[in-house]
Amino acid sequence: RDAGTNNPLFMIDEIDKMGADWRGDPSSAMLEVLDPEQNVTFRDHYMDLPFDLSKVLFITTANQLEPIPGPLRDRMEIINLAGYTIEEKRHIARTYLVPRQVEANGLRPGQVTFRDDAITEVISSYTREAGVRNLEREIGTICRKIAREVAEAGNGSRKRFTVNVKRVHELLGRPRLFSDVKRRTSDPGVATGLAWTPVGGDILFIEATSMPGSGHLTVTGQLGDVMKESAMAAMSYVRTHSPELGLDDDYFQKHDIHIHVPAGAIPKDGPSAGVTMATAICSLVTDTPVSNDVAMTGEVTLTGQVLPIGGLKEKTLAAQRAGITTVILPSRNEADLEDVPEELREGMTFVPVDRVEQVWEAAMGLRLDERAAALIEAGDLIEEAGELLEKARRKAGDRVVAAAAAANGGSARAATGKKPAGKKRAGKTAGPKAVRGGAKGGAKKTTAARGRSGRKK
CATH class of the missing domain: 3.30.230.10 (Ribosomal Protein S5; domain 2)
Incomplete structure (x- = not known):
């Protein structure tokens, strides 16, 4: 009746916030309204009158799809609206949000100017969202504090304000969000x-x-x-x-x-x-x-x-x-x-x-392939080094055994006073003859000396 036509556009906001309780389930009624197969014979139970809703265009909004009942969701064409980029948020703030908040807080148009770096600072350090709701809230906070300064100053109504990054920190406080x-x-x-x-x-x-x-x-x-x-x-x-x-x-x-x-x-x-x-x-x-x-x-x-x-x-x-x-x-x-x-x-x-x-x-x-190859190569090198070490240990062990045997043999000879077998055989061929010859010679020389001494006397 208000639209004056049988094919109006209806918008149902936040349809995902429907909740069922003891009074009934609204999704059942919405199914009769939104289903093209059923809304032709829709009946208003309050007026107890039938009405054809097949020509009506319904648009619904939601933040989440999960709370919407499955049968109702199946009868909808889902259109996903992604979040804004930083550049898009900056453009929206400069074109719509700032003028609206300036007017809403009693300031004259053009009295407050936001620099682009100030808007970017508000976006990145004070809000983290897909939309611009919190961005508008922070811009409103800045405008209200500037409006207070205007009210406290005697001639403040004619003063112009430029909001830069430093001014943002003064009005909103220290940054609340960091990239860590x-x-x-x-x-x-x-x-x-x-x-x-x-x-x-x-x-x-x-x-x-x-x-x-x-x-x-x-x-x-x-x-x-x-x-x-x-x-x-x-x-x-x-x-x-x-x-x-x-x-x-x-x-x-x-x-x-x-x-x-x-x-x-x-x-x-x-x-x-x-x-x-x-x-x-x-x-x-x-x-x-x-x-x-x-x-x-x-x-x-x-x-x-x-x-x-x-x-x-x-x-x-x-x-x-x-x-x-x-x-x-x-x-x-x-x-x-x-x-x-x-x-x-x-x-x-x-x-x-x-x-x-x-x-x-x-x-x-x-890279797993390079890491595996390096590990295999390292394993081969370790295995080769282990083999070389084992050989070195065996050689060192043989030398130690030989040195110990030699040391044990020398100790035994020192204890018995015997000479080595080879040197002993050499002494048998030359030693006794020299001793005997020396003894005979010595005796002859002594006798001769005695004879000469007797004749002198």
Whole structure:
């Protein structure tokens, strides 16, 4: 009646906020209204009159699809609206938000000017969202504080204000959001992942640590069942490749692994963090840190395949907000990059992968084939060195035995006073003759001397 036509446009906002209670289930009534097969014979129970709604165009909005009942969702054509880029937010703020807040807070048009770097600072350091609701709220806070300054000054109504980065900090306080990717990924065992949330994309850090134990896997961070299963699949894949990673065969039997996803108060679920978990575990056991400008997304299988995911544009926007310059994504999502704005693609590097080994190479510079070859070569060198050492030990042992035998023989001869057998045989041929000859000669000389002495007398 208000529209004056039988084919109006109806917009139903926040349809995902419907709730069923003892009074009934609104989704059943909405099904009669939105289903093209049923709304031809729709009947208004209050007026008790039939009405044809087949010509009416219905548009509904929602932040999440999951709360919408399945039968109702099946009868809708889903149109996903991605979040805004920083450039788009800046343009919206400059064109719409600032003029609206200036007028709403009693300031004259043109009395307050926001510089682009000030708007960017508000976007990056005070808000983290897919839309511009919080951005408008912060701009309103700045305008209200400027309006107070105008009211407190006698001639302040004629004064013009320029808002720069320094002025933003004065009016809004110290920055509330920081890009701490570099600080948090500096240690081995930490990897940066990309996630999709109802309010847009976001980054998440996955941490892994080990301690002596019996091979138990612990997963914390208020994770859903799907995410827990992804952690187990990632763990199993790393375990199967422990020889290529240079680990002992019993490493995972002697160590417990703990995986934690911070922001424990926020529920998390989904399979797209599988490659991030596998990378965090690999980084831990190989003591290799992940590059601090890399984020990744993708589902992992037990065979090491990287499967496609959803929400690539939102995740890319989250990477941009966090200062990430390289995004690792499944190869089958490469076509989805067409949805990412061109100015965003130009400032980032996208690495499509099919297997987990490619993720490790891009994120840590770790190649399993080269590492395995190096380990084999190192093992051969160690084996060869062991053989040489064993030969050297045997030779040294033989020399020690010979020296000990010689030392024992010398000690025995010193104790008995006997000469060596060879020298003794030589003495038998020359020694006695010399002694006898010497004795005879000596006796003759003595007799002759006595004779000469007697004649002199």
